[in-house]
Amino acid sequence: MGADAGSDAAAETAAVTAPLSADVAFLLARANAVSLAAGNAAVTPFGLKVRSYSVLALIVTGSRPSQRELAAYLRLDPSRVVSLVDELERAGLVRRDPDPADRRANVVVPTDQGRAVYAQAEAAAHAAERAVLARLTDAQRAQLAELLSAVAFPTA
Amino acid sequence: MGADAGSDAAAETAAVTAPLSADVAFLLARANAVSLAAGNAAVTPFGLKVRSYSVLALIVTGSRPSQRELAAYLRLDPSRVVSLVDELERAGLVRRDPDPADRRANVVVPTDQGRAVYAQAEAAAHAAERAVLARLTDAQRAQLAELLSAVAFPTA
DNA sequence: TATTGTTATACTCTATAACTATA
DNA sequence: TATAGTTATAGAGTATAACAATA
Numbered sequence: 001m002g003a004d005a006g007s008d009a010a011a012e013t014a015a016v017t018a019p020l021s022a023d024v025a026f027l028l029a030r031a032n033a034v035s036l037a038a039g040n041a042a043v044t045p046f047g048l049k050v051r052s053y054s055v056l057a058l059i060v061t062g063s064r065p066s067q068r069e070l071a072a073y074l075r076l077d078p079s080r081v082v083s084l085v086d087e088l089e090r091a092g093l094v095r096r097d098p099d100p101a102d103r104r105a106n107v108v109v110p111t112d113q114g115r116a117v118y119a120q121a122e123a124a125a126h127a128a129e130r131a132v133l134a135r136l137t138d139a140q141r142a143q144l145a146e147l148l149s150a151v152a153f154p155t156a
Numbered sequence: 157m158g159a160d161a162g163s164d165a166a167a168e169t170a171a172v173t174a175p176l177s178a179d180v181a182f183l184l185a186r187a188n189a190v191s192l193a194a195g196n197a198a199v200t201p202f203g204l205k206v207r208s209y210s211v212l213a214l215i216v217t218g219s220r221p222s223q224r225e226l227a228a229y230l231r232l233d234p235s236r237v238v239s240l241v242d243e244l245e246r247a248g249l250v251r252r253d254p255d256p257a258d259r260r261a262n263v264v265v266p267t268d269q270g271r272a273v274y275a276q277a278e279a280a281a282h283a284a285e286r287a288v289l290a291r292l293t294d295a296q297r298a299q300l301a302e303l304l305s306a307v308a309f310p311t312a
Numbered sequence: 313t314a315t316t317g318t319t320a321t322a323c324t325c326t327a328t329a330a331c332t333a334t335a
Numbered sequence: 336t337a338t339a340g341t342t343a344t345a346g347a348g349t350a351t352a353a354c355a356a357t358a
Binding site: 058 | 192292
């Protein structure tokens with residue numbers, strides 16, 4: 001979602017300040033837009049976007065998800081995952097392995113190059129995240145992560 | 157950003173569980189997707205989407221923002237605000253008043269009907285937000301809002 | 313019958329650059 | 336010279352429905 005806009009600090013806090021500041025949905029949308037813009041900027045030097053980076057992030061852990069599982073976890077449409085995996089495969093970063101247990105399914109795994117690129121991108125992404133969270137202490141960051149988890153995974 | 161996908165609770169927590177759970181950027185994106193889907197569902201019966209609802213929400217407070225200020229605050233491109241205000245104006249919910257102090261600028265104000273529709277939509281949106289935040293206590297919700305503010309408004 | 317990956321399609325959103333009228 | 340609103344346009348993302356292969 002979200003992205004950047006013609007946002008300068010002065011205009012943002014000019015005539016429009018207080019409203020919606022208690023609206024968690026709005027704050028979530030705006031915080032996500034800030035984070036997404038920073039994340040994309042951090043990760044584009046490696047030929048990635050936040051979305052393709054997140055696919056890489058999931059598979060380098062060795063969890064060997066199917067495309068269906070990737071879609072559910074990342075809240076993407078399965079058809080969107082097709083093109084994301086296509087793109088990563090064309091770049092030589094991931095591979096589709098047939099799932100021996102289910103011949104309909106693909107298991108998405110990183111290539112060596114995929115792991116190497118991810119390692120670099122991860123460092124940049126984490127630096128960007130630290131910058132976005134600059135106004136929070138470490139304890140507050142941990143707390144934010146915990147609170148967000150409860151919203152992000154309603155059933156867990 | 158984000159939207160809905162073929163997400164059922166079982167698949168989401170199947171093979172892919174732990175990874176990225178400490179990644180605030182990811183949690184932010186996923187939480188926003190959940191919140192956005194719920195918000196849109198809540199507000200569509202009133203002919204609104206989250207975006208047009210948020211424009212209404214800003215102007216019913218009487219802050220009389222210019223389109224430029226709306227764009228900055230909502231982190232939208234000014235050209236996007238044009239079509240959002242067009243849409244709301246066609247629906248009879250807002251009006252563009254000339255700014256007496258700057259003849260280039262429009263001030264966006266709600267009509268009576270806009271206020272009435274907003275009042276109903278607000279109730280639905282807040283109910284949806286409460287549902288999204290169901291796993292948090294009131295104190296946790298307030299804390300989440302405060303932590304998100306620090307991320308959403310880096311300069312404030 | 314239901315599900316996985318895929319394709320196609322339509323729609324929305326995003327980003328950029330221009331243009332006009334003002335400042 | 337810069338800014339507000341607008342328009343146009345290209346690109347990215349999203350949502351839906353269909354299909355073949357497999358369960």
